[in-house]
Amino acid sequence: MTRNSVAADVRGGLEAAVHGLSASVAPILFFLALFGSESLAAALWATLITACVVRVGYLVLKGSPALIPTSRVASLTVYTALILQLGLASDSTSSGVSGLTLDQFGVGLAAASLLFTMASTLILLLGALRLGNVFKIISTPVTTGISNGTAMLLAWLAFSQIRYSDWAAAATALLMLTCYVVWPKLQSRFVHVKLVPAVAVAIACGLAFTLVFHKTAWIAATRPSIDGIWISMALWPKFLHLDWGHLLAIGLPGGLTLALVMVLETVTAASLMETRFGVRIDISRELLATGGANMISALIGGVPTTASPICSSSNWIAGGRGALAGLTSLVLTTAILLYAGRWIVTLPVGMVAGMFLLQVPLTMDWIFVRQLKVVVAQHNHRRSRVEKVDLGFWIATAISFVAFFGNLIWACALGIALSCLVVLRSVAGGLISRWAYLNRYASQRARSPSESLALSQRVHKIGILPLTGHLFFGNSARIVQLPDELHQDAVAVVVDVSHVTDVDTSGSDAVLSLVRALTDRQVAVVISGAELTHSEKLQRALQSLSTVEQYPDLDRALEVCENLLLHDAKALDASTQFVNLARNQLFQDLTDSEIAAVLLLGLVREVQQGTPLFRKNSVADGIWLLESGLISILANDLNSSSRLATFGPGQFVGEMGLIDGNARSATAYADTPVRALLLSNNAIDALMRDHPAAALKITRNIARELSNRVRRTSSMLAVASR
Numbered sequence: 001m002t003r004n005s006v007a008a009d010v011r012g013g014l015e016a017a018v019h020g021l022s023a024s025v026a027p028i029l030f031f032l033a034l035f036g037s038e039s040l041a042a043a044l045w046a047t048l049i050t051a052c053v054v055r056v057g058y059l060v061l062k063g064s065p066a067l068i069p070t071s072r073v074a075s076l077t078v079y080t081a082l083i084l085q086l087g088l089a090s091d092s093t094s095s096g097v098s099g100l101t102l103d104q105f106g107v108g109l110a111a112a113s114l115l116f117t118m119a120s121t122l123i124l125l126l127g128a129l130r131l132g133n134v135f136k137i138i139s140t141p142v143t144t145g146i147s148n149g150t151a152m153l154l155a156w157l158a159f160s161q162i163r164y165s166d167w168a169a170a171a172t173a174l175l176m177l178t179c180y181v182v183w184p185k186l187q188s189r190f191v192h193v194k195l196v197p198a199v200a201v202a203i204a205c206g207l208a209f210t211l212v213f214h215k216t217a218w219i220a221a222t223r224p225s226i227d228g229i230w231i232s233m234a235l236w237p238k239f240l241h242l243d244w245g246h247l248l249a250i251g252l253p254g255g256l257t258l259a260l261v262m263v264l265e266t267v268t269a270a271s272l273m274e275t276r277f278g279v280r281i282d283i284s285r286e287l288l289a290t291g292g293a294n295m296i297s298a299l300i301g302g303v304p305t306t307a308s309p310i311c312s313s314s315n316w317i318a319g320g321r322g323a324l325a326g327l328t329s330l331v332l333t334t335a336i337l338l339y340a341g342r343w344i345v346t347l348p349v350g351m352v353a354g355m356f357l358l359q360v361p362l363t364m365d366w367i368f369v370r371q372l373k374v375v376v377a378q379h380n381h382r383r384s385r386v387e388k389v390d391l392g393f394w395i396a397t398a399i400s401f402v403a404f405f406g407n408l409i410w411a412c413a414l415g416i417a418l419s420c421l422v423v424l425r426s427v428a429g430g431l432i433s434r435w436a437y438l439n440r441y442a443s444q445r446a447r448s449p450s451e452s453l454a455l456s457q458r459v460h461k462i463g464i465l466p467l468t469g470h471l472f473f474g475n476s477a478r479i480v481q482l483p484d485e486l487h488q489d490a491v492a493v494v495v496d497v498s499h500v501t502d503v504d505t506s507g508s509d510a511v512l513s514l515v516r517a518l519t520d521r522q523v524a525v526v527i528s529g530a531e532l533t534h535s536e537k538l539q540r541a542l543q544s545l546s547t548v549e550q551y552p553d554l555d556r557a558l559e560v561c562e563n564l565l566l567h568d569a570k571a572l573d574a575s576t577q578f579v580n581l582a583r584n585q586l587f588q589d590l591t592d593s594e595i596a597a598v599l600l601l602g603l604v605r606e607v608q609q610g611t612p613l614f615r616k617n618s619v620a621d622g623i624w625l626l627e628s629g630l631i632s633i634l635a636n637d638l639n640s641s642s643r644l645a646t647f648g649p650g651q652f653v654g655e656m657g658l659i660d661g662n663a664r665s666a667t668a669y670a671d672t673p674v675r676a677l678l679l680s681n682n683a684i685d686a687l688m689r690d691h692p693a694a695a696l697k698i699t700r701n702i703a704r705e706l707s708n709r710v711r712r713t714s715s716m717l718a719v720a721s722r
Contacts, residue, residue: 002702005321005322006324007319007321008318008319008320008321008325009320009321009322009324009325009328010324010328011197011315011318011319011320011324011331012266012316012318012320012321012323012328012419013315013320013324013325013326013327013330013331013332014197014200014318014328014329014332015197015198015199015251015314015315015317015318015320016068016308016311016312016314016315016320016325016326016329017108017311017328017329017336017682018197018199018200018314018330018332019199019306019310019314019358019359020068020070020206020310020314020329020333021336021355023048023070023071023072023308023311023332023359023609024047024051024070024071024333024336025047025337026071026073026076027043027046027047027050027071027076027303028040028043028044029435030043030076030077030080030307030579031043031046031080034080034083034084035083035084035100035105037198037444038102038105038415039105039580040150041230042105042109042230042301042377044157044337045154045230046230046301046302046303047071047337047537048330048334048337048338049297049301049302050070050071050266050297050302050303050680051070051330051334051335051337052334052511053293053294053296053297053300053331053414054069054294054296054302054305055068055293055326055329055333056293056298056330056331057289057292057293057294057296057297057473058289058293058326059323059326059330061288061289061292061293062285062289063283063286063289063290063293063307064279064281064282064286064313064327065320065321065322065323065325066273066277066279066281066288066315066316066321067269067270067273067307067308067312068307068308068311068312068315068325068326068329069290069293069303069305069306069308069311070302070305070308070311070576071303071304072305072306072308073259074261074264074265075262075265075304075305075306076303076304077257078254078257078258078261078304079080079112079116079258079303079304080260081254082098082108082111082112082116082251082255082508083105083108083109083112083449084100084108084256085250085251085254086101086107086108086111086112086250086251087104087107087109087472088100088103088104088108088244089246089247089250090103090104090107090108090111090247091292103180106235107242107247109230109232109235110232110235110236111244111247111248111251112251112302113232113235113298113299113301114232114236114248114625115248115251115252115254115258116255116294116298116303116304117295117298117299118255118259119233119255119256119258119259119262119294119298119304120262120290120292120294120295120297120298121291122164122256122259122291123259123262123263123287123290123291123294124287124288124291124292124295125291125654126263126284126287126291127284127285127286127287127288127290127291128288129284130284130384131287131338132282132283132284132285132286132287133283133284135263135264135267135283135287136236138662144280148364150367151359151360151364154356154357154359154360155357155360155592157174157356158353158354158356158357158360159353161349161350161352161356162349162350162353162487163172165231165349165350166208168210168350168351169348169349169350170350170353171209171213171350171356172206172209172210172213172348172350172351172353172354172524173350173353173356173357174354174356175205175206175209175354176202176203176205176206176351176354176355176357177202177354177358179201179202179205179594179620180198180199180201180358180361181200181203181208183196183198183202183320184198184698196580197318199314199358202354203351203354203355206348206350206351206354206489207348210348210351213320213630214473219370224615229344231299231300232298232299232300232301233300235298237505239659244253245409245553256260258304259362260641262290262294262304262306263287265306265307265651266283266286266287266290266306268282268309269307269308269309269312270283270307270308271611272309272312272313273309273313273316273466274313276313277313277316279316279456286307286412287369290305290306290307290673293305294321296362303553310359311329313490315324315329327605328337334542341508343609349369355531376567377460384528394644401415414506429496433454433465433466433467433468433478433479433482434463434465434485435459435463435464435482435485435486435487436463436464436465436466437459437462437463437464437487438455438456438459438460438461438462439459439462440460440464441516441554441558442455442557442558443462443555443556443561443562443646444555444558444559444632444643444644444645444646445559445562445630445646445649446645446646446648446651447608451566454562454565454566455565455566458489460487460489460490460572461489461490461491461492462490462491462492462494462558462562462565463486463487463490463492463493464493464494464495464496464554464558465482465493465494465495465496466499466554467479467496467497467499467500467511468499468500469499469500469501469593470501470502470503470507471499471503471504471505471507471508471510471511472502472503472504472506476506476507476509476510477506477609479510479511479513479514480510480514480517481519482514483514483517483521486518486523488520489540490523491523491524491564491565492523492524492525492559492561492565492567493518493525493526493561494524494526494528494554494561495514495515495526496528496529496554496557497511497523497527497528497529497530497531497533497538497542498528498532498533498553498554499529499532499533500533500534500535500538501533501535501542502532502534502535503535503537504537505537508537508538508541509541511538511541511542512541512544512545515527515548516534519547519548521575524564524635525548525549525550526548526550526551526557526560526692527542527545527548527549527563528550528551528552528553528554528556528558529552529553529554530542530550530552532553534550544644553643555643556643557647566605575626578627578628578649579626579627579628579649580627581599581625581627582595582599582679582720583650584625584626584627584650584651584652585650585651585652585701585703585705586623586625586652586698586701587698587701588697588699588701588704589697589701590694590697594691594693594694594697595688597690597694598599598679598687598691598694599677601679601683601686602625602677602678602679602680602683602685603675603677603678603680604675604676604677604678605624605675605676606673606674606675607629607673607674607675607676608670609670609671609673609674610669610670611669611670612629612668612670613653613654613668613669613674613676614654614664614667614668615664615671616634616635616636616663616664616665616666616667617663617664618663618664619663619664620654620656620657620658620662620663620664620681621654621656621657621658621678621680622652622654622658622678622679622680622681622683622684623653623654623658623678623679624652624654624668624676624677624678624679624710625652625676625677625678625679625705626647626648626649626650626651626652626653626674626675626676627675627676627677628649628670628673628674628675629648629649629670629671629672629673629674629675630646630647630648630670630672630674631646631647631648631653631668631669631670632644632645632646632664632669632670632671633645633646633647633653633666633667633675634668634669635666635667635677636667636668644666645709646671652702652705653668654668655702655705655706656704658681658684659702
């Protein structure tokens with residue numbers, strides 16, 4: 001590790017520790033607000049354990065160095081709600097609803113810590129079973145909405161701190177925010193101030209302002225002492241006389257909710273780092289590290305802790321990239337809690353509000369904010385054509401406002417529900433197979449104008465059914481219904497199974513039933529992609545269809561059906577069987593004497609069917625001008641490879657080697673006996689030397705043909721994407 005990387009990691013760890021200080025002391029604020037001053041000892045102990053033990057466990061279990069864990073609002077809210085619920089349930093005679101006695105608090109904390117242990121174990125198992133990517137189905141709009149809702153809550157908390165205080169508190173918060181925004185701009189202009197974190201400058205300015213204006217309100221008038229060690233495991237035996245089964249049954253839904261919220265928080269932090277900074281994070285590894293570290297924390301009195309977007313982004317922006325950044329943050333946070341813990345709850349109101357405000361820019365998704373501005377501007381100007389906004393924007397908007405006006409737990413629930421609907425909509429598109437026709441699909445075979453016209457007039461004569469994903473009992477009934485939905489004019493169909501990943505017995509039976517039903521209707525059935533499917537069961541089932549033609553890819557199957565249709569329509573163009581070399585596309589705009597000169601330089605070749613004209617990665621030997629026969633351009637050297645294009649009489653191939661001088665990028669096979677003229681590299685050099693005008697025209701024709709091919713490909717892709 002270089003000196004620069006060490007300095008960057010230390011600076012990143014310092015930024016993360018300072019930015020995450022308000023999150024680190026959040027357990028104290030939550031416990032005091034809900035359970036009163038008698039919970040202060042447990043709160044201080046939980047804060048210390050969370051800041052120290054969880055981060056050590058996270059580093060030992062090799063969590064991503066880009067993520068730094070700390071307590072977060074959503075999971076902490078669920079956990080404290082569990083303590084309150086279980087504490088009240090332990091004494092049915094108690095009439096209190098907003099506060100707990102010390103005994104009730106002890107029972108609630110013991111039962112909640114046991115559920116917290118179970119939730120952490122579940123998270124660890126999810127990571128060990130490599131199920132992290134399953135939770136990435138929770139789309140970016142959900143994590144964006146939760147982040148935006150958290151940012152708005154932080155801003156509201158800052159306002160609620162200062163709205164009943166004097167002007168000095170508000171001035172302190174605004175001064176801290178101003179320093180935080182202005183300082184990075186000074187760092188870009190002055191080298192000497194780069195080592196000083198912006199957040200440290202903001203806190204120092206806020207503290208100095210507070211010391212000058214003594215009227216600033218303080219949260220507490222006296223400094224509390226740190227007494228007591230609240231180890232969760234030590235609390236469990238003290239309450240064995242209670243009905244623990246009843247308590248756990250009451251709290252089990254909350255425990256499962258806690259596990260889910262912690263997973264969502266982890267996914268949110270990982271998604272933020274991936275989308276904002278391009279960091280690749282193994283979500284399963286993160287769940288494993290988070291679950292293991294929290295399991296230890298739950299046993300000895302900590303609170304839920306997950307990766308923090310605020311700490312992580314602060315660390316990354318400051319340059320932290322390695323585990324040293326997390327270790328630096330751990331040491332500094334622990335030191336602050338050990339030596340300044342008793343003064344934490346006596347911070348000035350203005351500084352507390354300022355620390356909340358400093359977290360807002362790091363939590364808010366500014367891409368979403370820019371999109372929101374565009375939508376508002378369009379609405380205010382009442383434009384007739386409003387820019388289309390995708391579904392994800394509205395999902396993120398809904399979750400953001402639910403998180404702010406409701407709570408983060410309801411926002412998580414809404415996010416999960418909306419994500420399930422979006423995913424179900426996406427999956428349903430794959431489950432519900434539909435027929436397509438020649439207006440969306442076409443083979444790569446070169447067609448004459450008359451053939452193309454005939455096919456365009458008979459688009460519903462050929463049906464294409466692309467089967468994808470899993471064929472199982474959930475969609476097998478749908479496959480059986482498809483013959484009834486085929487267009488009544490169809491005479492041939494292609495059933496493509498190349499993208500089928502797995503089938504069960506009902507799925508394979510449904511495909512066979514589909515083929516039999518189509519055959520009974522006197523429709524020609526062609527199967528494509530059987531060799532490419534990942535399901536051996538489906539391959540064996542299709543092998544039993546000995547009377548059905550099968551081809552390795554969709555392109556060749558389409559060509560067979562098109563030829564059948566053109567033959568029935570008597571639209572096969574006889575001119576495509578032979579085109580005189582003098583009429584080749586390469587000779588467009590050339591004079592007769594120039595064409596004669598070129599033909600004298602070429603060599604006439606006859607290629608048997610199934611023989612390659614040239615192979616992939618071979619040395620480019622020149623341009624082939626086709627006089628008769630058809631050739632296919634294949635991606636690889638095997639005849640079963642996917643076909644990229646087909647060329648026939650009057651066209652030319654192999655021109656790319658002339659343009660870039662590199663080896664062949666594909667293989668050309670003769671589909672039929674081929675007669676062609678090979679214009680070798682030496683012949684082209686001689687042409688450029690002796691007939692430069694003709695060589696220039698040929699170069700122009702090559703460029704024109706390449707442009708036409710690109711346009712045709714773009715047009716086909718545009719149609720296929722509709």
